[in-house]
Amino acid sequence: MDLCYTAEEDTFRSELRAWLADVLPHVPPEPPTHEWAARRVWDTAWQQMLFEAGYAGINWPTEYGGRGATPTEHLIFLEETERARAPYVGMNFVGLLHAGPTLVVEASAEQKAAHLPPILRGEHVWCQGFSEPSAGSDLAALRCRAIRDGDHYVISGQKIWTSFAHVADYCEILVRTDTDVPKHRGITWLIMPMDSAGIDVRPLRTMDGGIEFSEMFLDEVRVPVANRVGDENDGWRVAMTTLSFERGTAFVSELLQTMELVADLAELAKHITRRSALAWDDAGLRRDLGKVAAELDALWALTRRNISEASRTGLVGAGGNVFKLAYTDLRHRLGEIAMHLLERASLSMDDIDELPSGRHVHGRIHGLKMTIAAGTSQVQRNIIGERLLGLPKER
Amino acid sequence: MDFWLSDDERDLQDGIRSFLLGRFPIDVVRAGEEQPGVIDRDRWRELAATGVFSVAADIGMRAAVLVFEELGRALVPGPLAASALAAAWVSGTATGDTIVGVLETLDDPVLVEHPAQVDVLLIVSDEGLLRLDASALTMHTIERPLDTLTPVAVVRRPLPAATRVDTSSAARQFERDAVVLTSALQLGVALGATHLAQEYAKQREQFGRPIGGFQAVKHLLADMLVKSEVARSAVYAAACAVDGAGTDDAYRAASVAKVMAGEAALFCGKTGIQVHGGMGFTWEVHAQRYWKRAVALDNSFGIIDHHAAIIAATL
Numbered sequence: 001m002d003l004c005y006t007a008e009e010d011t012f013r014s015e016l017r018a019w020l021a022d023v024l025p026h027v028p029p030e031p032p033t034h035e036w037a038a039r040r041v042w043d044t045a046w047q048q049m050l051f052e053a054g055y056a057g058i059n060w061p062t063e064y065g066g067r068g069a070t071p072t073e074h075l076i077f078l079e080e081t082e083r084a085r086a087p088y089v090g091m092n093f094v095g096l097l098h099a100g101p102t103l104v105v106e107a108s109a110e111q112k113a114a115h116l117p118p119i120l121r122g123e124h125v126w127c128q129g130f131s132e133p134s135a136g137s138d139l140a141a142l143r144c145r146a147i148r149d150g151d152h153y154v155i156s157g158q159k160i161w162t163s164f165a166h167v168a169d170y171c172e173i174l175v176r177t178d179t180d181v182p183k184h185r186g187i188t189w190l191i192m193p194m195d196s197a198g199i200d201v202r203p204l205r206t207m208d209g210g211i212e213f214s215e216m217f218l219d220e221v222r223v224p225v226a227n228r229v230g231d232e233n234d235g236w237r238v239a240m241t242t243l244s245f246e247r248g249t250a251f252v253s254e255l256l257q258t259m260e261l262v263a264d265l266a267e268l269a270k271h272i273t274r275r276s277a278l279a280w281d282d283a284g285l286r287r288d289l290g291k292v293a294a295e296l297d298a299l300w301a302l303t304r305r306n307i308s309e310a311s312r313t314g315l316v317g318a319g320g321n322v323f324k325l326a327y328t329d330l331r332h333r334l335g336e337i338a339m340h341l342l343e344r345a346s347l348s349m350d351d352i353d354e355l356p357s358g359r360h361v362h363g364r365i366h367g368l369k370m371t372i373a374a375g376t377s378q379v380q381r382n383i384i385g386e387r388l389l390g391l392p393k394e395r
Numbered sequence: 396m397d398f399w400l401s402d403d404e405r406d407l408q409d410g411i412r413s414f415l416l417g418r419f420p421i422d423v424v425r426a427g428e429e430q431p432g433v434i435d436r437d438r439w440r441e442l443a444a445t446g447v448f449s450v451a452a453d454i455g456m457r458a459a460v461l462v463f464e465e466l467g468r469a470l471v472p473g474p475l476a477a478s479a480l481a482a483a484w485v486s487g488t489a490t491g492d493t494i495v496g497v498l499e500t501l502d503d504p505v506l507v508e509h510p511a512q513v514d515v516l517l518i519v520s521d522e523g524l525l526r527l528d529a530s531a532l533t534m535h536t537i538e539r540p541l542d543t544l545t546p547v548a549v550v551r552r553p554l555p556a557a558t559r560v561d562t563s564s565a566a567r568q569f570e571r572d573a574v575v576l577t578s579a580l581q582l583g584v585a586l587g588a589t590h591l592a593q594e595y596a597k598q599r600e601q602f603g604r605p606i607g608g609f610q611a612v613k614h615l616l617a618d619m620l621v622k623s624e625v626a627r628s629a630v631y632a633a634a635c636a637v638d639g640a641g642t643d644d645a646y647r648a649a650s651v652a653k654v655m656a657g658e659a660a661l662f663c664g665k666t667g668i669q670v671h672g673g674m675g676f677t678w679e680v681h682a683q684r685y686w687k688r689a690v691a692l693d694n695s696f697g698i699i700d701h702h703a704a705i706i707a708a709t710l
């Protein structure tokens with residue numbers, strides 16, 4: 001057991017670092033969060049740059065445009081890009097971190113050839129159509145129906161909370177193909193082009209006033225059978241692959257960003273006064289931030305353990321659930337510390353002159369989202385209790 | 396000792412609650428989000444007519460906290476606490492013709508709430524209680540306030556000269572009473588958030604049963620209730636202390652109420668969002684409104700940390 005990098009890994013790191021130093025000064029400033037058209041251009045441009053430099057799909061197979069590198073190199077990539085404050089995946093999140101990795105493992109050669117390269121080049125934006133109004137935590141209860149009609153599936157039903165649906169080109173969608181078998185067995189995983197007839201996307205406003213996810217109404221949407229990934233009625237297993245990716249490396253960049261957030265908060269506290277004293281003079285604040293920083297270092301260690309496990313076994317194990325629960329809980333507490341430091345400035349979702357109140361308030365709201373999205377904290381605890389500890393089920 | 400509501404107190408609270416249900420239902424209150432200033436002057440006068448801005452002076456703090464608890468639960472916006480305590484220095488408050496806020500000037504940035512609608516501002520300072528016309532301030536309105544029903548503006552320094560209207564002990568007492576009224580609002584926010592989540596947990600089904608049937612959810616709701624009831628006790632005790640209906644130190648009791656009700660409101664606000672799942676993260680569902688108001692109220696008249704430090708100093 002060690003935390004040393006090999007000579008090749010060190011070379012990979014220093015080359016990447018040099019490349020980032022070279023290109024980052026030429027990246028235009030990030031567009032505002034909710035200007036989706038401009039963001040799409042920006043996200044795509046960055047992904048193109050990565051692709052051309054050979055840094056897209058670090059751990060994806062080379063025949064589909066990836067680099068075929070090790071999970072450790074993937075981690076180094078995430079670490080270095082974040083440290084350099086390079087753009088994040090943005091709306092390519094689902095394509096690069098959910099749908100793409102699932103296709104790598106589960107799709108046919110034709111499907112991979114058709115979809116993986118455009119994802120890597122940033123040309124196709126994907127969304128995830130799993131949740132439904134009555135199937136959230138109980139995802140397997142989904143009802144969106146797909147009926148076979150010759151060489152097509154005809155899909156009718158409703159999805160909800162579909163992030164990026166209003167900008168996506170493709171949707172990884174779970175549909176019910178058999179209603180007569182236990183709920184997990186009658187589900188199929190399909191690639192649905194978002195320009196198909198019969199899709200009505202209605203954006204929902206989130207609590208920060210912006211648009212991020214949508215309701216999606218599907219009325220006899222025809223999707224070719226050739227777009228099915230895995231067997232008919234085997235979609236639950238395919239989907240679980242996706243979800244384990246979601247809980248694996250998908251949070252690495254976030255974790256590193258959060259470390260920066262803590263460093264920036266400490267820096268801020270050293271410059272602002274609260275009740276006529278320097279905020280940093282408050283021992284309580286220093287202790288709180290110190291604890292959070294300790295937890296983040298430990299979670300970084302957990303991440304490296306998880307990655308090492310994945311390198312050996314090819315799978316993200318239970319460490320993914322442990323990480324999600326611990327990390328999202330921490331984000332709540334960190335958010336509260338930041339709000340207390342800001343005091344009255346936390347009443348503003350915009351920055352106030354030089355004070356980054358907007359950034360920290362949005363960070364707090366992000367925490368509120370993270371304990372719900374991608375499986376709530378309660379559900380994570382159930383999984384840990386039942387699968388890791390072997391405790392009896394409640395239901 | 397009889398630390399339980401009298402029949403009159405119960406009637407008062409029931410009365411204001413049904414008034415608010417009729418005249419300030421949540422859908423009416425939130426409609427204010429679509430207007431440039433969220434306070435409707437006619438409705439403000441209606442609040443005045445029911446005694447919201449005179450109850451503290453006319454009846455006492457115990458009656459006032461019962462009224463303010465309901466105002467908090469209903470998410471009624473505006474500088475309620477300051478307006479209810481300003482009659483001695485500003486005319487037209489009891490009738491609702493004048494809206495009075497406060498300016499907390501110690502640290503930067505100085506943020507004023509309801510900048511477009513507040514008429515007069517009071518400042519608690521070491522020299523005493525100061526008064527300022529809001530129109531004298533140079534302000535920059537924040538485009539996206541956290542709580543849309545609590546619009547804010549940054550006040551540019553230097554601040555215009557303010558008139559001293561009372562002694563520093565009067566100022567301290569004003570602040571103490573405002574702390575107690577604010578804690579009553581926070582208690583109401585905690586109760587409102589809990590009620591909404593409780594109803595949702597009974598009705599929303601996953602895995603073939605109401606989510607409230609899962610212990611994980613049941614325990615979240617139980618914690619919300621516990622925090623709220625502990626806070627309620629602290630708020631009512633502070634009101635008794637202010638009214639002299641007991642021997643507790645009113646200043647310390649006020650800080651205790653602000654800490655406990657502040658914690659309850661923030662906890663119930665965020666937990667209410669969690670209980671709603673994805674729904675909780677939407678604009679449409681009210682869960683987020685309680686959390687945002689909880690943040691706004693924590694920042695009125697001193698945050699939890701500030702009051703905790705005051706209490707620590709008494710140990």
Ligand SMILES: Cc1cc2nc3c(=O)[nH]c(=O)nc-3n(C[C@H](O)[C@H](O)[C@H](O)COP(=O)(O)OP(=O)(O)OC[C@H]3O[C@@H](n4cnc5c(N)ncnc54)[C@H](O)[C@@H]3O)c2cc1C
Pocket residue numbers: 127128129130131133135136137138160161162163164212213369372373374375376377378379382599601602606609610611612669670671672673674676
């Ligand atoms: C910002 C955001 C983005 C999202 N993006 C997507 C997306 O792109 N695609 C997609 O498909 N989905 C997406 N989701 C949906 C997300 O996966 C669901 O919101 C989540 O799984 C919870 O489901 P729900 O909202 O139906 O809540 P519910 O399942 O109704 O949960 C309500 C409450 O009940 C609790 N609960 C439910 N079941 C149990 C149980 N068995 N034991 C204990 N407690 C329980 C929950 O923890 C929660 O507190 C997103 C959600 C958010 C908030």
